[in-house]
Structures are given as structure tokens and as C-alpha cells.
Amino acid sequence: MLNEILNLVKAQEKWRGKQCLNLIPSENIMSPAARSLLCSDFAHRYTARDRFYMGTRFADELEQFGEKIAKKVFKAEVADLRPLSGHIADWIMLTYLAERGDRFMCVSPEDGGYPGMWQNGLAGVLKLKIAAFPFSKKDMNVLVEQAKEVIHKFRPSFLIFGASLITFPQAVKELAGAACGVDALVGYDGSHVLGLIAGGQFQDPLREGAFALFGSTHKSFFGPQGGIILADREHGEVIKARICPAFVDNAHWNRIAALTLALAEMEKFGKAYASQVIKNAKALAEALYECGFPVRCAHRGFTQSHQAILDYGSYDQGRVVAERLQQADIIVDCAVRVGTCEVTRRGMKEAEMSQIAELMKRAVIDKEPSNRVKKDVAKLTCEFQNAEYCFA
Numbered sequence: 001m002l003n004e005i006l007n008l009v010k011a012q013e014k015w016r017g018k019q020c021l022n023l024i025p026s027e028n029i030m031s032p033a034a035r036s037l038l039c040s041d042f043a044h045r046y047t048a049r050d051r052f053y054m055g056t057r058f059a060d061e062l063e064q065f066g067e068k069i070a071k072k073v074f075k076a077e078v079a080d081l082r083p084l085s086g087h088i089a090d091w092i093m094l095t096y097l098a099e100r101g102d103r104f105m106c107v108s109p110e111d112g113g114y115p116g117m118w119q120n121g122l123a124g125v126l127k128l129k130i131a132a133f134p135f136s137k138k139d140m141n142v143l144v145e146q147a148k149e150v151i152h153k154f155r156p157s158f159l160i161f162g163a164s165l166i167t168f169p170q171a172v173k174e175l176a177g178a179a180c181g182v183d184a185l186v187g188y189d190g191s192h193v194l195g196l197i198a199g200g201q202f203q204d205p206l207r208e209g210a211f212a213l214f215g216s217t218h219k220s221f222f223g224p225q226g227g228i229i230l231a232d233r234e235h236g237e238v239i240k241a242r243i244c245p246a247f248v249d250n251a252h253w254n255r256i257a258a259l260t261l262a263l264a265e266m267e268k269f270g271k272a273y274a275s276q277v278i279k280n281a282k283a284l285a286e287a288l289y290e291c292g293f294p295v296r297c298a299h300r301g302f303t304q305s306h307q308a309i310l311d312y313g314s315y316d317q318g319r320v321v322a323e324r325l326q327q328a329d330i331i332v333d334c335a336v337r338v339g340t341c342e343v344t345r346r347g348m349k350e351a352e353m354s355q356i357a358e359l360m361k362r363a364v365i366d367k368e369p370s371n372r373v374k375k376d377v378a379k380l381t382c383e384f385q386n387a388e389y390c391f392a
């Protein structure tokens with residue numbers, strides 16, 4: 001039994017950790033130091049706001065320390081590292097905002113919005129009415145003038161920007177005035193682009209009219225899997241007070257230790273990391289386009305984020321491509337988003353993006369036997385086994 005379990009973990013470490021070329025934009029790798037903190041004594045411990053548990057002195061200190069760095073990195077008045085995932089951060093925020101009214105606007109899943117926010121997800125559970133932002137699939141962005149009209153007619157009590165398929169900064173600044181006109185608050189689900197925002201290389205929602213930025217800490221942000229909320233003081237303190245016991249009881253202090261270290265890494269190395277992630281995404285998109293892949297938004301330079309989108313029309317078509325790539329140990333999802341967070345963290349630059357595009361071409365367009373492509377994928381990945389943009 002023991003061996004079976006250990007062998008599964010070893011196989012995962014070898015395949016996904018060492019051999020595969022991971023282009024999933026929702027994933028990343030931690031530094032070895034951050035990863036090692038997941039196994040620290042904090043992994044076994046509880047704390048509680050009402051001081052029910054003794055023995056929490058260092059966890060309390062860690063929480064203060066982590067929040068302090070988070071506030072600095074994101075220039076936020078309030079930070080909370082307790083949400084256990086991006087989805088839970090969304091849930092905390094929607095529940096808070098829903099008290100102001102039952103109508104809100106966000107990006108539709110059809111346009112790349114996060115399905116967990118929509119009718120089958122949190123909006124359905126909380127019985128909220130949603131209007132989608134009018135959206136241009138061609139430009140992969142919210143249509144500002146049409147959105148202003150919908151805001152005036154629909155009179156939402158809040159707007160949530162951000163999306164899963166996000167390639168360009170969204171019109172937060174442009175729509176903040178219209179939102180204010182109907183007394184709507186603006187929030188930003190930065191799950192995908194958090195690392196780029198932390199590095200100062202994407203839009204800065206908290207300076208553009210959003211009162212809160214929230215989401216996952218493990219996509220373009222290279223922390224452990226988890227969530228974060230950053231907000232202004234007026235709303236942030238109220239949200240903080242509601243988190244426990246309603247949404248998070250045990251906050252997983254080992255995760256918060258790792259997140260705190262990732263925040264410190266981001267403070268020091270975030271600018272260089274985020275700018276290389278974006279350069280790599282553009283370079284990969286361009287090289288794929290030249291190889292004949294259907295990359296979206298050529299007229300806009302493909303992307304300004306950590307991902308580019310290959311347009312295969314449907315997830316079923318996308319799955320065919322994703323499976324073919326998987327046979328060659330190149331990992332993408334069925335939306336065929338190609339993300340550059342992990343390859344950048346491993347130290348790859350523009351030259352390697354051309355190599356990746358060529359490998360993808362051989363697997364998908366030339367339909368070369370996958371074993372041959374896989375060998376060359378392994379040659380490339382074995383040169384990039386370490387995490388960069390970290391202290392040691």
C-alpha cells in the first residue's frame with residue numbers, strides 16, 4: 001500500500017515535474033524554499049480568531065508578516081491570506097457584495113469569464129441576477145460604450161472584472177465612472193493575472209476604480225495553491241471580519257507560510273518575472289502564428305498577459321489538439337490557452353519560445369510520431385529544472 005502511494009507521487013514528480021513542458025496558464029511552480037514550507041510544522045496546527053487554541057504565537061506573527069508584505073506588494077490598505085482558493089475568495093466577495101443588491105455584471109464564460117462565477121456556480125447558489133459585459137471576441141475585451149448602456153439600464157449593484165481567458169487589460173478605468181453613476185462597486189477577480197499585477201506589468205485595478213482585488217495565488221502569481229483578498233480600508237475591514245467562521249475555519253498555516261515567502265519573492269523579483277512572462281507570451285504567440293496555428297488577436301499583437309489563445313472553435317476540437325500535445329508531453333487545456341508562467345519561472349526566454357512553437361508544430365501540424373517529439377521536449381525541459389526569480 002505504502003509503495004503504491006509513493007510510486008504514484010514519484011511518477012507524478014518525474015512526469016509533470018521534470019519531463020513535461022507545462023503551458024497551462026493556471027499553473028506555476030513554487031521556489032524550493034516556498035515549497036518546503038508546505039511541509040513545516042504549521043501544516044499540523046490550528047488558530048482561531050477568538051483565541052480558542054493555544055500555541056499560536058508564531059502563526060499569529062506569520063499572519064501579520066504576510067499581510068504586511070501583501071499590502072506592500074499590491075499597494076493595498078487591507079490584505080487577507082486566509083481564503084483557501086481563488087473560488088473561495090470569489091465566494092467571500094460575492095456574498096459581501098450581494099448584500100447591496102442582487103444584480104451584478106461580469107464577463108460571460110462564453111467570452112472567457114470564470115464559469116464558477118456564473119449561473120451554474122456562485123451566482124446561481126446566491127440567486128444573483130447577472131448581465132454579461134458586452135464583449136468583443138475579436139478584440140478579446142469589454143465593449144466600453146455598450147457596457148455603459150447596460151450599466152445604466154440594468155443598474156447592477158456591483159461589477160466584477162477579470163476572467164479566465166484574459167489576454168488584455170480590461171476597461172476598469174473606463175467603466176468606473178458609469179459604475180459610480182448607479183452606485184455600483186467595482187471588484188476585480190485577478191486570479192489569472194495576479195503575478196503580473198504584483199510585478200507592475202499589467203493593469204492596476206486598485207488604482208483604476210476597483211475597491212478590491214482578489215483571486216488565486218498560484219497561476220501567474222507563483223505561490224502555493226490558495227486565495228487572497230486585497231481591498232480598501234472601508235470595505236476590507238468588514239470583509240476580513242466575516243471570513244471566519246463563515247468561509248474559512250482552518251486557514252492552513254503551512255500554505256500561508258509558503259505564500260508569505262512567495263510574496264517576498266514577488267516583492268524582490270516580481271518586476272523582472274512578470275515582464276519576462278509577458279515577453280514570452282508574445283514571443284510564443286507570434287512563433288505559433290508563424291507556424292500556422294490559429295492564434296487569436298493577431299491584429300492586437302496577440303496578448304499583453306501570460307497567455308495566448310488558440311482558436312479551435314470548441315472544447316471538443318480543442319481536446320483533440322490538447323490530447324495530441326499531451327502525447328508529446330506538452331501540457332495545455334482544452335481551451336488551448338498557452339501560458340508562459342511556469343516556463344518563465346523555470347528560466348526560459350524568447351529563444352525557448354521559438355523552440356516550443358516548433359515542437360508544438362511537429363506534434364499538431366506535421367503530426368510527427370509523438371515519441372520523436374517527446375524526446376526533444378525532454379531535452380528542452382531537462383535544461384530548465386530550477387525555479388528562477390527566487391532568493392536561492
Ligand SMILES: Cc1ncc(COP(=O)(O)O)c(C=O)c1O
Binds near residue numbers: 026113162163191217
Ligand atoms: C478568473 C478565475 N477566478 C477564479 C478561479 C478559481 O480559482 P481556484 O482554482 O484557485 O479556486 C479561476 C480558476 O481557474 C479563474 O480562472
